Amino acid sequence: MSTHFTHDIGVQRIVNVGAAQLGPINRDHSRSDVVERLLVLLRRASERGVELVVFPELALTTFFPRWFISNIGESDHWYETAMPNEATRPLFDEARRLGIGFCLGYAELTEPDRSGARHRYNTQILVERDGSIVGKYRKVHIPGHETNEPDRPFQHAERYYFEPSPEGFPVWRAFGGIVGMMICNDRRWPESYREMGLQGVEMILCGYNTPIHYVPDPSQDILQGFHNSLVMQAGAYQNGTWVIGVAKGGVEEGVDSLGQSSIVAPSGQIVAQTITTGDELISADCDLEWCRRYKETLFDFDRYRRPEVYTRLTSQRGVIEPPRS
Numbered sequence: 001m002s003t004h005f006t007h008d009i010g011v012q013r014i015v016n017v018g019a020a021q022l023g024p025i026n027r028d029h030s031r032s033d034v035v036e037r038l039l040v041l042l043r044r045a046s047e048r049g050v051e052l053v054v055f056p057e058l059a060l061t062t063f064f065p066r067w068f069i070s071n072i073g074e075s076d077h078w079y080e081t082a083m084p085n086e087a088t089r090p091l092f093d094e095a096r097r098l099g100i101g102f103c104l105g106y107a108e109l110t111e112p113d114r115s116g117a118r119h120r121y122n123t124q125i126l127v128e129r130d131g132s133i134v135g136k137y138r139k140v141h142i143p144g145h146e147t148n149e150p151d152r153p154f155q156h157a158e159r160y161y162f163e164p165s166p167e168g169f170p171v172w173r174a175f176g177g178i179v180g181m182m183i184c185n186d187r188r189w190p191e192s193y194r195e196m197g198l199q200g201v202e203m204i205l206c207g208y209n210t211p212i213h214y215v216p217d218p219s220q221d222i223l224q225g226f227h228n229s230l231v232m233q234a235g236a237y238q239n240g241t242w243v244i245g246v247a248k249g250g251v252e253e254g255v256d257s258l259g260q261s262s263i264v265a266p267s268g269q270i271v272a273q274t275i276t277t278g279d280e281l282i283s284a285d286c287d288l289e290w291c292r293r294y295k296e297t298l299f300d301f302d303r304y305r306r307p308e309v310y311t312r313l314t315s316q317r318g319v320i321e322p323p324r325s
Contacts, residue, residue, distance in 0.1 A: 013288040015175050015203070018050035019244050021261040023278035024252035025062045031087035034060050037279055038091055038104075044281050046098040051129065052175055053095075053281075056248040056261075057105040057122065057184050057207035060088070063248070064107075065157045066255060068148040072120075075161065079109035083125060083133070096131035101175060103127070105183060105207040107161070108138070122162045124181045124207060128174055135172040137181035138165035141189050152215050154255050169195040177202040177288040184208035187245065188231050190238070191313070197239030198301060202288045206232070206245045210258040224258050229270065237268030240294030242286050249277035266291045 020041040025034055038055060045053045058064075064078045083106070084092045095102050108123035122139035142164045144156035169192060171180040180196035180203070187206050196204060210228065214220045220227070228245070236243040242265060249259030259277035262270050263284045272282040295301075 011289055013176050014285050015052060015177065015288060016048070016050045016283060017203070017242075017244055017263065017286050018045040018048070018053045018281050018283040019246045019261045019263055019272070019274070020045065020053050020055050021246055021259060021274045021276075021278075021280045021282075022056050022059060022248045023250040023276075024257075025060075025248065027062045027064075027253055029062070031060050035087060035091050039094055041279060041281050042091070042094060042098065042100060042102065045283065046100055048281075048283050050100060050281075050283050053100055053102040054205045054244045054246045055102060055104045055207060056246045057124070057209050058107060059104055059207065059248065060106045062253055063209045063255075063257075065144065065161050066154045066253065068150075068155045068157050068160065070148070072161070076109060078161075079107040079120065081109050081111070083108075092127065092131050095127065096129075099129045101127050101129045101134075103181065103205045103207070120162050121165060122158070122183055124183055124205070126172060126174060126179060126181060126205065134174045134179075135170065135181070137170070137183070138167060139183040139186060140165050140168065140192070141185045143185040153213070154211070154215075156211070156215070169199075171196050171199045171201045175203070180204045182206045184210065187235065187243075188227075190235065193235035193239045193241070193243075197241065197299075200295075201239065201241050202291045203242040203244065203286065204235070206243065207248075208245060208258075209248045212256045212258055225260050228258060228260055229262065232262060232264050233268040233270065236264040236266055237294065238299060240266045240291045240299050242266060242288070242291070247274070247277075249274075251277075266294050 069075050105124045108121045110119040124137045126134040144158040146159040178200050180201040182192045186192040232243045232245050246261045247259050249257050261274040263272040272284045274280045
């Protein structure tokens with residue numbers, strides 16, 4: 001599915017963007033198996049004239065935080081210690097040959113720091129059309145739990161396997177505009193969008209793995225698709241930016257996950273969305289100039305924002321209720 005969606009504003013800055021949704025990746029699938037699937041989607045994107053392909057969160061492996069391994073060192077094989085590496089080099093080479101950039105999510109295990117510690121991050125990189133890595137983003141809002149919860153139907157131990165990034169939400173000049181990244185749970189937090197919005201972001205790239213069943217409150221299960229669209233559409237509109245949300249969906253190792261990968265315009269409208277939970281490519285011509293319609297009117301931050309009265313946003317973490325009379 002390809003969509004041409006622009007507006008009447010005179011000058012245009014069009015980037016043809018593809019959201020490359022993946023279906024399930026099983027535990028026994030190798031990285032080379034997965035990279036072959038990524039290459040199929042990349043070549044399909046090339047045939048459609050796509051300039052930037054966005055892949056999901058943890059696109060190279062199954063969603064391994066659904067299992068708890070007491071010795072975390074035994075999970076090292078799920079992580080990448082370099083990028084590109086032997087397994088992903090064909091993706092980088094083919095993208096450069098085709099002249100297509102891409103965004104890729106994966107688990108990162110860093111080299112030892114000065115203290116000898118190695119860090120584990122949920123990471124996403126942005127790669128330009130010449131194969132150069134423009135930027136790296138590490139997930140800020142880590143959901144789930146830190147300890148083994150064996151009574152769950154499946155674990156969501158992201159807070160065990162990943163540490164939250166201390167780096168915040170940078171943006172980069174790439175693809176003729178200003179591009180930012182976020183990962184999965186970040187999309188639920190308005191601060192993610194606003195941090196990038198205050199840097200003039202024009203396109204936010206977001207990969208996700210979202211189980212349909214939410215163990216802490218199953219009443220939300222039926223609303224997963226609604227909430228997914230709600231947060232991305234609101235974030236796009238309130239910050240005058242395109243948002244590209246890309247899923248790894250379907251039933252993976254017995255866990256059903258949301259698809260509904262979407263390309264959302266600065267107006268908050270969904271201009272393209274997947275219709276399956278498998279490997280599927282959607283694309284749209286995204287006019288970055290459209291962002292100005294919102295950044296220079298309703299959401300002219302310099303004119304209308306009141307940071308002096310938003311002090312709780314950075315001085316307070318949890319809820320502090322008013323005193324009872």
